[in-house]
Amino acid sequence: MVKLEAVRGFAAVYVVLHHIFSKELSIGGNDISFLFSFGQEAVILFFMLSGFVIQYAYSYSKDKSFRTFFLKRLLRIYFPLIIVFIAHYVLSSISLNGFRPINWWTFWGNIFMLQDISFLKPNVICEPFLGNSPLWSLSYEWWFYMLFFFLVNKLKERSSAVVYIIGAIAALTYLVHPNFLNRVLMYLVIWWAGVDMAKLYLNKVEITVKNLKTPLVIMVLHVFILILNVVLHKNSSFSIGVSPFLELRHFSFAIISILLAILWKKMKWVGFKQTLGIFEPVAPISFGIYISHWFLIIQADYLDTIISNELCRLCVYSFVCILFSYFIECLIFKRFSNCILNKINIINVESSCASFQTTNLPFNSLRQVG
Template identity: 45%
Template sequence: MRIGDKMKLQRLEAVRGVAAVYVALGHSISSKALILSFGQEAVIVFFLLSGFVIEYSSAKTLDRGFKYYFQKRFIRIYSVLLCLFLVATLLEKPSITSLNFWKQLGGNLLMLQDFESGKPNVIVPTLFASALWSLHYEWWFYMFYFPIATKLKREKQTFVVGITGMFAAITYLIYPNAISRLLFYFPIWWTGVVFARAYVQRNKVDWRNAVVPFVFLIGTSLILSIGCIQHIIGGGRFTPGIHPFLELRHIIASLIIICAALAWQKARWIGFKQILGWGCWVAPISYAIYISHQPLFVDAHYLKGYINPIAEKLFYLLGLILFSWATELWLYPKLKKTGYTAPLMVRH
């Protein structure tokens, strides 16, 4: 990879790091200021970045087969997740004789979890950390990506993803369900794939690349808005943090984020380094921080009553940092030594 490419892709790293810290801060500060109330939008940023990164880092190795691809994705996700479940179980001491605990654990290990209080007909709620709802989507997006990228002609892929997403939104209006949710969120992630391909081909992304995925996302948002209108007409309240407004909020957020990113690129990223550049320092451990900040820092209580409250919080913060470092910078690199090394700037 050319040095120039690394410098440009560092922006993705910076955004990833900032988004993880932003979500953690939003969960940490109970009396949220308005500026910290967009954690849901930060997750949509992750989806867009993830699609870009997977296409950029995996496209040239897809001919090695699904087993190779699956192994890389599995090690990346589960190397940290399994450690989190082990540590959180030891610290929180849930009732391991409870059938509900094993149901939740099994469902989360199978990536079937979602945000139960915000969406209907969730298969299983998240275990230990509400932030794990997005991991459910990420994992299945990885699984969708491989057959689409290898079995369909490239010129048809975005249309198939977009049309499927719109059809899924229609079925979701009729009966909200987990499969339809995955399918109409997938075009958000796939937009990152489209942008990565444009970047590889022309070393830049412009508005022309956004047109097709943008149209499908707008179509999906219009379909979901029908459910929101019906909710209001039926006497329901406007609640942007739960169904049916939450799903529409996510789709609209993706459109706004895409427009903002392309506009900032057009402005030659003025002020980017000063505002978001620090995220590069956090990016290498951002995944671990994102999924573990709640049980290891925000909701931690295993030292409560033993030490000064301030020292207690500092200890939890140190534990979070050490856990993130150990899993992402020590354990994960050891596990992934299988002859493949993703470019540092786009590690995912």
């Protein structure tokens, strides 16, 4: 389980590095920026990790009511997010020397978790609030959570089969009219692969290609459908970083990452501790980093007039982001959630330094999220 923490920490750091270095980074005269060109794939890792730990947590939860499930997810996502909204608005208003105009359609669209990035995908309902582009994935996460509760309680053992059937239908409709709804249902397949891996783990069944053949076959089917989508909808401004190729990248990477993880496990995780393992300490604040780095590092200008050296300024901005994330994740959120949930008799709530991906597991290596 420590490995899940490490991968989560790595994914958060990689997304930040992607936004900093994906366009230009030279070492010894050699351009290595391509190494940081896979920020979207890091989010796909988040999706699968999320599915795994939500299933794991829910299986150990004593209170499986929707009220408890909903309130924990609501607090976990929205409390840090609202703080980020406020901090981002304040900083951008200071930069403008006046109040920044608010697009209320975008604001309420983000509150109801309908945001996505229009220059990457077609038929988007609204943009991430204040241009904080990493927030696009939160809308998917939120609806994955809500669909998870409904499916596991109403369909039980049939839930996986239904998810994969609906996902395939959504992929087919995506060929005709891509939109937010069929995108969420299509990507639920990736998230649910994490759910199925957790089920295997809980039942003490080895996670192998054979035991994951259903989600893998369904994702391969999605890949073929999305190849057809590329053929049908590519245009003169075709780019591998935007739709229709982007969705194909996502599903291809999901398959590759599962296969590589299974292979790495067979190799007894050789080298893991020295590579991804070093990111485990970042995991407790990874959610805070993910949702705040865009305005605290990438688009930051609040110290530009004070620190002239670009590298020093980047280091200070990164330090501010880490402190801010620690503050909201490990200090503010802990006290707030304990206060709220204890008042409504939901015991053993989110512990300190938790991110939105990990949940109430019986392992010291995973922080509790309930």
